[in-house]
Amino acid sequence: MRSPIFVAIDTPDLERAKAVAARVRNHVGGLKLGLEFFCANGRQGIREMADLGLPIFLDLKLHDIPNTVGKAVQALRPLEPAVLTVHAAGGRAMLEDAKAAAPTGTKVVAVTVLTSLDRGDLQAAGVPSEPHEQVERLTALARDAGLDGVVCSGNEVAAARKLWPEGFFVVPGVRPADAHAGDQKRVITPRAALDAGASILVIGRPITQAKDPDVAARAIEATL
Numbered sequence: 001m002r003s004p005i006f007v008a009i010d011t012p013d014l015e016r017a018k019a020v021a022a023r024v025r026n027h028v029g030g031l032k033l034g035l036e037f038f039c040a041n042g043r044q045g046i047r048e049m050a051d052l053g054l055p056i057f058l059d060l061k062l063h064d065i066p067n068t069v070g071k072a073v074q075a076l077r078p079l080e081p082a083v084l085t086v087h088a089a090g091g092r093a094m095l096e097d098a099k100a101a102a103p104t105g106t107k108v109v110a111v112t113v114l115t116s117l118d119r120g121d122l123q124a125a126g127v128p129s130e131p132h133e134q135v136e137r138l139t140a141l142a143r144d145a146g147l148d149g150v151v152c153s154g155n156e157v158a159a160a161r162k163l164w165p166e167g168f169f170v171v172p173g174v175r176p177a178d179a180h181a182g183d184q185k186r187v188i189t190p191r192a193a194l195d196a197g198a199s200i201l202v203i204g205r206p207i208t209q210a211k212d213p214d215v216a217a218r219a220i221e222a223t224l
């Protein structure tokens with residue numbers, strides 16, 4: 001079976017991205033490319049990474065009015081990513097337009113509450129809820145809008161899956177027991193995330209910043 005690990009290749013440097021991906025390709029299930037990579041390398045860069053033969057998770061976290069997001073997703077159609085992200089907070093109409101514009105084979109998933117945020121950050125933004133309440137609320141919104149799944153932390157994925165048993169659950173903020181959390185506030189180990197119901201795990205720095213990314217990916221895989 002393919003590994004549930006999608007490695008987050010967060011770099012603007014195409015050659016470095018290719019080198020890291022080539023090192024870890026046998027121990028991960030796919031490549032996640034985000035804003036940093038896309039702003040520097042665009043659609044051509046995504047195509048070059050797709051040539052390595054692994055599924056591509058295009059993490060652009062689109063969040064705008066429905067028309068703009070729908071047109072942006074249309075512009076991305078030729079890339080046929082395996083997974084594409086939008087922000088659930090964009091609202092139901094935006095989520096529906098994103099899904100309608102995506103290729104049939106693309107899973108459109110909605111980011112609920114970023115794993116870098118905690119209760120205090122939500123309060124400061126005017127959201128008077130605990131992260132898990134807000135994740136549940138936005139998971140129900142994404143489900144009702146016809147999306148394929150959501151992104152949430154491993155702390156909430158069990159509750160979110162209860163609301164949406166057939167949903168596709170992406171869990172970032174994943175840290176092996178001895179790793180630094182860095183800017184992530186809601187973290188979980190890879191094993192615990194899978195046990196709680198994650199469909200795939202997004203793991204970046206614990207692999208990409210390791211002295212040997214392949215060894216790091218293998219060590220994480222061995223814990224699953």
Ligand SMILES: O=C(O)c1cc(=O)[nH]c(=O)n1[C@@H]1O[C@H](COP(=O)(O)O)[C@@H](O)[C@H]1O
Binds near residue numbers: 113114151202203205
């Ligand atoms: O959508 C995401 O992938 C995402 C959502 C979220 O809530 N938190 C989050 O960290 N991510 C992404 O997951 C990756 C995490 O990277 P590391 O913290 O280095 O493992 C980054 O590429 C983030 O952009």
